[in-house]
Structure formats: C-alpha cells, structure tokens
C-alpha cells in the first residue's frame with residue numbers, strides 16, 4: 001500500500017469515520033506556489049468561509065495579508081487564530097447591527113460595504129463607538145467575461161453595490177463622517193478554470209477601480225481582486241493553470257500601478273477554495289452493502305450531512321462524481337458502485353456508478369478536494385448523526401483539530417437583535 005493510503009487508513013482507525021483530514025504541508029506548498037507567481041504584485045486574502053478551522057487559520061496566518069470574514073463568529077475565529085484585528089476584513093450580505101458594532105469595536109481592518117444602507121449603519125456604529133472605521137466599497141460589476149464559471153456580474157445581487165450607481169455610492173460613503181473610504185473590493189465570480197476569463201475579469205475590475213477612484217479623487221490604499229480561482233471536482237476538466245493567469249493578469253496590474261493614483265495601492269488576491277480545497281479529504285467508512293435492482297450499493301457513514309458539495313448540492317447543476325479512492329483496498333480490481341450516505345432520503349448520494357477498487361464493508365473511502373466548503377458548508381445536524389472529527393497532518397504530526405466545542409454563543413450572538421434607532425439613520 002502507498003504511504004498516502006496507509007496514512008489515511010491509520011488515522012481513520014485512530015479517530016473513527018467520518019473524518020476530515022487536512023494536510024498542512026500541502027497547504028504551505030500551495031501558498032508558496034501562489035507567492036512565487038503573484039507575490040510581487042499581490043498579497044493574499046483568505047476567505048475564512050471556505051474553511052474556518054482555527055488550527056488551519058493559525059497555519060495560514062504567516063502567508064496571508066488578511067483574513068476575509070463574513071460573520072462575527074468568523075471575526076472571533078480569526079482572532080483566536082492569532083490574527084491581529086487590523087488584518088481582518090469583513091464582507092458579506094445581511095450583516096446584523098450587532099455584528100457591525102462588534103467588528104468595529106474589535107478594530108477590524110476594513111468593513112466591506114455591500115450596500116449604501118449598510119454604509120449608513122456602519123457609520124452610525126462607528127460614531128457610537130467614537131472611531132473612524134476604514135471601509136472598502138464592494139462593487140457589483142454590470143458585465144462579466146463569458147465562460148468564466150460561476151459569475152454573478154450583471155445580475156441583481158445581494159453582493160456589492162451595482163456599478164450603475166458607483167459614483168453616487170462613492171459620494172455617499174465619502175460624505176459619512178465616521179467612515180474612511182480606503183479602497184474597493186470586487187468578488188464577482190467563483191470556481192473558474194479559465195485563465196483568459198479570469199484575466200478579463202481583472203480588466204473589468206481595474207476599469208471600475210479607476211472610475212471609482214477618479215470620481216472620488218482618491219488614491220486607494222487597497223484594492224481587492226476576487227480571484228475566482230477554481231478546482232476540478234470530478235469530470236475531465238483540466239486544472240486551472242495559475243501560471244497562465246499570472247502571465248495574462250500581471251501586466252494589467254503593472255499598467256494600473258503606472259498610474260500615479262494607484263502607484264501605492266496594495267493589491268490583494270482573494271480566494272478560498274483554491275488554497276485549502278486540495279489539502280483536505282473526507283474519509284467515510286463503508287458500513288454496509290446492498291444489491292438492489294442491478295445496482296451494487298455501498299452504504300457509507302457520511303452523506304450530504306457531512307459533505308453537501310460532494311453530493312452535488314452546492315450550486316451544481318449536474319451532479320458529478322468527485323474523485324474518490326478506496327484507501328483500504330487500493331490495488332484491488334475496480335468495480336462499479338453507487339455510494340450512498342446514512343440519511344433517510346433518496347438524494348443522499350455520494351457517487352453514482354463510480355469505478356473503485358473492490359469496496360468491502362469496513363473499507364475507508366477518501367473524497368478528494370474536500371478541504372473547502374466541506375464540513376461547515378454541510379447540514380450536520382440533519383438526522384442527528386455525530387459530527388465528524390477534524391485532524392491536521394503536519395510532517396509526522398497528527399493534530400486533533402476538532403472544533404465542535406467552539407460552537408458556543410457569544411455576547412454578540414445574544415445581542416443579535418441590537419438595532420439603531422430609526423431616527424439616528426436620518427440625521
């Protein structure tokens with residue numbers, strides 16, 4: 001058996017299944033690869049939503065400029081990982097007043113404004129706390145490249161301020177006394193495998209950044225480029241060639257920086273899945289077998305309660321089998337199986353007609369690319385199965401990084417209904 005497979009079966013035996021396994025060394029390699037290609041032009045912002053495990057955040061900290069969070073709970077996670085508050089940016093729609101207040105009180109670097117109403121609320125709470133809060137305007141572009149992947153440009157969206165009203169937005173935010181507009185942010189698409197489309201998207205961002213900065217007559221300190229770097233999840237797609245992205249996109253940044261208005265702008269590449277996805281696996285144990293109407297089924301202890309995305313339920317139009325391995329029996333003759341989870345619904349399917357080396361009861365199946373949008377993007381409480389443990393492999397070390405104990409309520413959650421008085425908005 002190969003070292004990878006034996007390591008996986010070993011940790012599965014030690015911690016039980018289902019189990020999430022993250023490889024810290026692979027994570028470091030991915031950061032280094034990114035730095036080598038983009039490091040002269042960009043800092044990195046890691047989107048905590050992709051995987052908020054605090055042990056992983058701690059390990060990412062030396063490699064990132066910022067953590068982008070999308071809830072107050074994620075602010076807490078970033079802080080717990082040792083991230084200084086000023087290296088946290090807070091994006092996301094439907095921020096509650098208590099979250100805005102809590103984040104400003106913690107001293108987060110920037111709030112990423114998703115609407116003008118949110119800008120006014122942020123201004124109110126910064127005023128209440130007696131601070132001037134740095135902010136970025138998130139822009140929702142009216143156009144996007146063709147063949148990008150998942151793009152939300154040009155649509156009605158809860159994310160960002162429509163570029164049709166960009167000038168008005170800049171004027172409004174500049175007029176809010178307790179906010180300090182230091183730059184702009186765009187994240188308008190995700191999971192692209194197309195270098196040309198990613199570079200075209202950056203060209204669109206740059207046009208909008210120029211327009212906004214010129215209108216406000218500001219020299220942005222910071223510009224966030226939502227990367228959209230994607231991963232292949234099964235099927236025959238070629239992986240994203242990030243060297244090709246660098247070749248196409250970096251001249252655009254050089255050109256932008258040659259404009260004195262942007263000469264000192266710090267450009268940030270924001271991403272989640274590309275960094276951590278391939279450094280994680282879900283290990284699921286086979287608890288039973290069933291032959292039903294010509295189908296050879298294997299009943300696994302993890303289903304969409306533990307991995308919604310692998311079961312095709314996170315924005316996928318046509319469900320594909322993700323890459324999986326039978327780590328217990330890798331050299332056996334392959335057969336065709338349907339892998340189902342433990343939930344009482346026919347949609348709980350991990351793989352249909354997948355070819356795997358003979359799968360026996362007791363074997364462990366590893367689901368690749370599971371480091372991002374795995375455990376915390378899944379409805380783990382459905383049908384009350386126990387939550388998977390999480391471990392981090394680093395060199396020869398095995399670290400138990402299981403986190404359910406962190407899911408307690410804090411004061412910010414308890415005061416989630418905090419509201420500012422309607423009248424204060426009108427002043």
Ligand SMILES: Cc1ncc(COP(=O)(O)O)c(C=O)c1O
Nearest residue numbers: 047050091187190191271272273
């Ligand atoms: C603001 C923002 N930044 C970053 C990301 C990360 O996306 P991905 O994990 O696809 O790189 C998202 C995804 O929803 C996002 O909304």
